[in-house]
Amino acid sequence: MELKEFKITVLPLRAKLLNYARKLTDEPEDAEDAVQEALLKLWSKRLDLEQYRSIEAFAMTLTHNICIDLWRGKHTGNLPLDTVQAMAPAGTPERLLEIKDEIRLMHEIIDSLPTLQRTIMRMKDIEEYETEEIAEITGCGAEAIRSNLSRARKKVRDIYLQTIQERKRRNKP
Known part of the structure; x- marks a missing residue:
């Protein structure tokens, strides 16, 4: 057209x-x-x-x-405490706040991704779209979807682990 x-x-x-x-x-x-x-x-x-x-x-x-x-x-970034409690029903209040903080961190990391990677990751991992559906919606090929998803997951994992390590270093006496 x-x-x-x-x-x-x-x-x-x-x-x-x-x-x-x-x-x-x-x-x-x-x-x-x-x-x-x-x-x-x-x-x-x-x-x-x-x-x-x-x-x-x-x-x-x-x-x-x-x-x-x-x-x-x-x-999704504003999870109520009862939602977090449902994820870890036996947790202490401190642990529940830690979980909520980790969820917030993950959302921040995902939001920092390039637009296409963020969109693909949300569609695949959060909304559970199939690769073919994502390809149809975004206009990318299936291989590009898989490649972008792999890069996005690796970047999220790396940033998450780096942030956790930095927090541990700051909290050491």
Whole structure:
């Protein structure tokens, strides 16, 4: 699909996507960001759009998934203490705070990843998408998905271990 056809087929969907995104997000700015990201993904997949029966349905699904990702990104970093207690029911209050701190650290590390690696890691490890689904949504090949996921996991592991070691060194008398 060339630019002219994209403008005729996809861009008119913007208003409908924006209305839908506003219903799914808390903030108008988030809705705007979600639609912009969806349009960028549609543009990057423009050569493959003809394989879909309904480009509009694909665009709506893409927008929906992006809005859900935005919502999860805002809400997963603020785990209530009862959620942490459910993860370690027999833990002492100190241990529960340690677990919550480790979860917060992991979210910070994941948020520091490059956008594509962060997106792929969240989709695969948190939302449990299959590689083929991630490839379809992101427009990357399956091998690129696996490579980016491997790099992201290694970087998260390395930063996490380095941070834990630094904390231990600081806490030594």
